[in-house]
Amino acid sequence: MHHSANTMTVFGWDPIWFAGVLFILTYLIILSDRINRAIVALMSASLMIVGGVLTQEAALRGVDFNTLGLLTGMMVIVAITRRTGVFQFLAVWSAKKVNADPWGILVTLVLVTAILSAILDNVTTVLLIAPVTLLIADALRITPYPFLFAEIFASNVGGAATLIGDPPNIMIGSAVDLSFNDFLFNLGPPALIILLVILIPFYLIWGRKLNANPEDRQRVLNYNEREAITDPRLLWQSFFVLTLVLIGFIAGHNHGLMPASVAMSGAALLLLLDNLPRKADDQSRSVHATFAEVEWVTIFFFLGLFIIVHGVESTGLLTMFADHILQWTGGDTLITAMAILWGSAIASALVDNIPFVAASIPLIKSMAATFGGPEGLMPLWWSLALGSCLGGNGSLIGASANVIVAGFAERSGHPISFLGFMLGAFPLMLLSILISSIYIYLRYLS
Amino acid sequence: MTASMVMDPHPSVLHMDEKVHKGVELVMDHRYRNIPVVDDNGRYQGVFGVNCLLRMVLPKAVLVERGLTTVPFVADTLHDLYVRLKAVEDEPITYCMSYDASVVAPDTPLVETLLILYRTRTSVPVVDPESGLLVGMISYWDVYGKILEQQI
Numbered sequence: 237m238h239h240s241a242n243t244m245t246v247f248g249w250d251p252i253w254f255a256g257v258l259f260i261l262t263y264l265i266i267l268s269d270r271i272n273r274a275i276v277a278l279m280s281a282s283l284m285i286v287g288g289v290l291t292q293e294a295a296l297r298g299v300d301f302n303t304l305g306l307l308t309g310m311m312v313i314v315a316i317t318r319r320t321g322v323f324q325f326l327a328v329w330s331a332k333k334v335n336a337d338p339w340g341i342l343v344t345l346v347l348v349t350a351i352l353s354a355i356l357d358n359v360t361t362v363l364l365i366a367p368v369t370l371l372i373a374d375a376l377r378i379t380p381y382p383f384l385f386a387e388i389f390a391s392n393v394g395g396a397a398t399l400i401g402d403p404p405n406i407m408i409g410s411a412v413d414l415s416f417n418d419f420l421f422n423l424g425p426p427a428l429i430i431l432l433v434i435l436i437p438f439y440l441i442w443g444r445k446l447n448a449n450p451e452d453r454q455r456v457l458n459y460n461e462r463e464a465i466t467d468p469r470l471l472w473q474s475f476f477v478l479t480l481v482l483i484g485f486i487a488g489h490n491h492g493l494m495p496a497s498v499a500m501s502g503a504a505l506l507l508l509l510d511n512l513p514r515k516a517d518d519q520s521r522s523v524h525a526t527f528a529e530v531e532w533v534t535i536f537f538f539l540g541l542f543i544i545v546h547g548v549e550s551t552g553l554l555t556m557f558a559d560h561i562l563q564w565t566g567g568d569t570l571i572t573a574m575a576i577l578w579g580s581a582i583a584s585a586l587v588d589n590i591p592f593v594a595a596s597i598p599l600i601k602s603m604a605a606t607f608g609g610p611e612g613l614m615p616l617w618w619s620l621a622l623g624s625c626l627g628g629n630g631s632l633i634g635a636s637a638n639v640i641v642a643g644f645a646e647r648s649g650h651p652i653s654f655l656g657f658m659l660g661a662f663p664l665m666l667l668s669i670l671i672s673s674i675y676i677y678l679r680y681l682s
Numbered sequence: 683m684t685a686s687m688v689m690d691p692h693p694s695v696l697h698m699d700e701k702v703h704k705g706v707e708l709v710m711d712h713r714y715r716n717i718p719v720v721d722d723n724g725r726y727q728g729v730f731g732v733n734c735l736l737r738m739v740l741p742k743a744v745l746v747e748r749g750l751t752t753v754p755f756v757a758d759t760l761h762d763l764y765v766r767l768k769a770v771e772d773e774p775i776t777y778c779m780s781y782d783a784s785v786v787a788p789d790t791p792l793v794e795t796l797l798i799l800y801r802t803r804t805s806v807p808v809v810d811p812e813s814g815l816l817v818g819m820i821s822y823w824d825v826y827g828k829i830l831e832q833q834i
Contacts, residue, residue: 321752328755367750370743455762463754647746 252551255289259548259595267587274533277540284547298546302410303403304538305496308530310400312503313481314360315529316510317474321464323352323364328461331372336453338378338446342386343435345369349387350394350431354401355482358391358637359531366644375455380650382442384641385660389434389629391637393668396625397427399485399495402635403534404584404593404624406495408617411597412610415489422618426675430626430668437664470510477506541594549598558602567606570681573619574673576600580623581669585630585662593624615680622672630665632657683792688825689808689818695720696730696775702738703771705730705778715804718816719779726785726809726816734778738770739763785809788817796825 262280266273284290290298330348334340345365352361365387373380395402399409399419409419465471484498507526511519548554565571576596583592600616607613628635632642632654645652694712696705696719708717709732716731737745740763744753770777785807786795799806799820808818 321754324750324753324755363748367743367746370746371741371750371753371756374741374743455758458757459755460757461755466752466754644746644749647749648742 249287251289252553254287255284255548255551256553258283258287258289259544259553262544263591263595266591272533273588274536274540277537277544279540281540281543281547284543289547290543290550294550295543295546298549299539299542300407300410302494302496303406303542304535305494306400306406306410306499307403307538308535309496309499309501309503310357311530312526313474313477313499313506314356315526316470316506317356317478318360318364319467320471320474321466322471322474323361324368324464325461326352327365327368327372328456328459328464331456332459332461336372336376336448336456338376338448339439339443341372341376342383342438342443342446345383346386346390346431346435346438349390350397350427353391353394353637354397354427355478357400358395358402358635359640361394362387362391362637362641366641370644370648370650372456376448376452378446378448380645380648381652382438382446384645384650384652385657386438388635388638388641389661389664390431392625392628392635393427393431393434395637396622397424400499402625402628403538403590405621407590407593407597408621409495411601412613412617414617416485416495417489419621420486422679423621426622426672429675430671433671434664434668437667441660473509474506477502477509480505537590538594541591545594545598548595554595554598555602558599561599562603562606569607569612569615570677572603572607573615573676573681576616577619577623577673577676578669580620581627581630581665584624584627585634585665589624589628589635593620596620596624615676618680619672619676622676623669626665626668626672629668630658630662632661634665684788685786685790685792685795685808685820686788686818688792688795688828689788689820690824691818693718693816693819695816696779697722698727698774698776700775701771702773702775702777705775706735706767706771709735715821716783716807716819718807718819719775720816724816725814726807728779728781729783729807730775730779731804733780738778739766741766783807786820787811795820799825 258280262276265271265276281295285292285295326348327345330344331341334344349361349365352365366384369383369387370380373383392402396405397420399405399414399416405419405423408414481498481502484493484502485495488494488498507523510526511522514522561575562572565575580589580592580596583589600613600620603616604610604613607616628638632638632652642652642657694708694714694717696708696717698719698721705717708714709730714731716729719727719730721727741756741758744750744756783804783806784798784802786798786809788808788810790798795806799822805819805821807816808820809815810817
C-alpha cells in the first residue's frame with residue numbers, strides 16, 4: 237500500500253471516502269457518455285489533487301509515461317504511414333487475390349485486419365479498411381454487414397495478440413514490465429486459434445450465402461491496387477521505420493529499451509524522413525498536420541485515469557477490494573484467473589475496457605503475496621489481457637473499433653443495430669473466452 | 683441594397699414529389715448549379731443541384747464522411763456510372779436533395795449576400811424568414827449583370 241495520501245482531504249473528509257466516491261462518480265459519468273471522457277478524467281484527476289488525496293508530485297508518479305509515449309509514438313507513425321495508401325492497397329490486393337469471391341474476400345480481410353491490428357492499432361486499421369470494404373461490397377452489390385462484422389472481430393482478436401495491438405495490453409505490459417515477445421508468445425497462439433475457429437460460424441452464418449455475379453466481381457478485379465499507393469517514397473520510409481520499430485519491440489526489452497522509447501524514436505525518425513525534403517514552412521505545416529492526427533482525447537483520458545486510479549490506490553481502497561475478491565475465490569489461482577477472464581470479458585463488452593483495466597492492474601498487483609510473488613500472477617495478467625481485449629467483441633460499444641465500424645456502416649446507409657449485432661456477437665465473444673479459458677488452464681494451470 | 687434587388691424572382695423550381703430524372707433534365711438543359719425544391723405551398727425545402735448529380739453516380743462508399751480521401755485504384759467506366767444513375771432516376775427528388783444549403787433573406791445586405799455567394803460557390807435561394815416561402819434565387823450571373831449595368 238502506498239500511503240502517499242494526506243491524512244485529511246478538504247472539508248476534513250476521510251481520504252478513502254473522498255477518493256472512493258470520486259472514483260465511482262467518475263466511472264459512472266464515463267459510463268453515461270454525457271461528457272467527453274477526457275474532460276471527466278482530467279476533472280477527476282484535478283479533484284484528486286485539489287481535494288488533497290494526492291500531491292502534484294504523487295499524481296505524476298502515478299502516470300504511466302511508458303503507456304502514453306508508446307501510444308503517442310505509434311499514433312504519429314500510423315498518421316504518416318496511412319497517407320501512403322498502403323491500407324487501401326492491402327485491402328484491394330487481398331480481394332483480388334481471391335478472385336473477388338465474396339467469402340474469400342471476407343477471409344482475407346479478416347486476416348489483413350487482424351495482422352494490421354496486431355502490429356499497429358485496431359482503431360486505425362478499421363478506420364482505413366472499413367471504407368474500402370464498403371466500396372468492394374458496393375461494387376459486388378452485396379450487403380457489407382458480414383464483412384464489417386468479421387472485421388470488428390478480427391481487429392479485437394488481432395489486437396489481443398501483441399503488446400501494441402490494444403490499449404489494455406499496452407497498460408498491462410507497461411505496468412508489469414512485460415515485453416513484446418511475452419505478449420506474442422503467450423497471447424499470439426490463442427489469438428490465432430480464436431481467429432481460425434471464429435471463421436467456422438462466419439461461414440455457417442454467411443459464407444454459403446455470399447454470392448456475387450461475374451460482372452460485379454470483374455468490377456473489383458478491374459481495381460488497380462498499385463494506384464492506391466499515393467507516395468511510394470514515403471511508403472518505403474514507413475516500411476523501413478516500422479520494421480525498425482518492430483525489431484526494437486522484439487529485441488529492445490533485453491537491452492533495457494522501453495516500448496515508449498522505441499515508438500517515440502520511430503516516430504521521430506519517420507517525421508525526419510518525411511520532412512527532410514520540405515522547406516521550413518512546409519515542415520511546420522506537415523508536422524502540425526501529423527500531430528493533429530494524434531488522438532489527444534485518448535492520451536489525456538489515460539493521463540487523468542492514471543492519476544485517479546493512483547489516488548484510489550494510495551488510500552488502500554483497491555487492496556481492500558482485492559482482499560475481498562481473494563476471500564471469495566479462496567486464493568485459488570484457477571478460480572481467480574477464470575473470474576478475471578470472464579469478469580473482464582463481460583465488463584469490457586458493456587463498458588469501456590480502458591478504465592476497467594486501469595483499475596484492475598493495481599488490484600491484481602496487490603494479490604502478489606497470495607499467489608507467491610509476481611511470477612504467480614502471470615496467469616492473471618494473461619486472463620485480464622484476453623478478457624478485456626476479446627470482451628470488446630461482445631457489443632457494438634465494447635471497443636472503439638466497433639464504434640468506428642458502426643459509424644461507417646450507418647453513414648453508408650447500412651446501419652448495424654445494437655441488438656442485432658449483440659445477438660450475433662455476444663455468443664461468439666463467449667466462444668472466444670471459452671477457448672481462452674481452455675488455453676489458460678492448459679498452458680498455465682494444469 | 684439588399685438580396686431582393688439582385689435576385690431572379692421567378693426561378694425554376696422542383697417539387698418534393700418530382701422524380702430525380704426531372705431534376706437531372708432541368709440541371710442539364712439549363713446548366714443550373716442549384717434548383718430550389720419547394721413544397722405544395724411554395725415553402726422552401728432544399729436544393730437539388732450539380733452536387734446531387736455527382737453524388738448519384740459515385741460509389742456510396744467514397745462519399746462516407748471520414749472515409750476514403752482518394753480512390754485512384756477504382757476503375758469504374760462511364761457505363762458503370764450510367765448504371766448507377768439509372769438505378770435511382772425514378773426515386774423522388776428528396777433522395778438526393780440538400781437540406782442544409784445556405785440561404786439568404788430578401789433583406790440580407792448586398793455585400794453579405796455576395797460573400798455567401800462567394801463562399802458557397804453556387805446559386806443561393808432567397809427565402810422569407812417568417813413564412814419560409816421561396817421568393818427568388820441569386821446566381822453569379824444575376825449579380826454580375828446588375829453590377830455591370832452600373833457602367834451605363
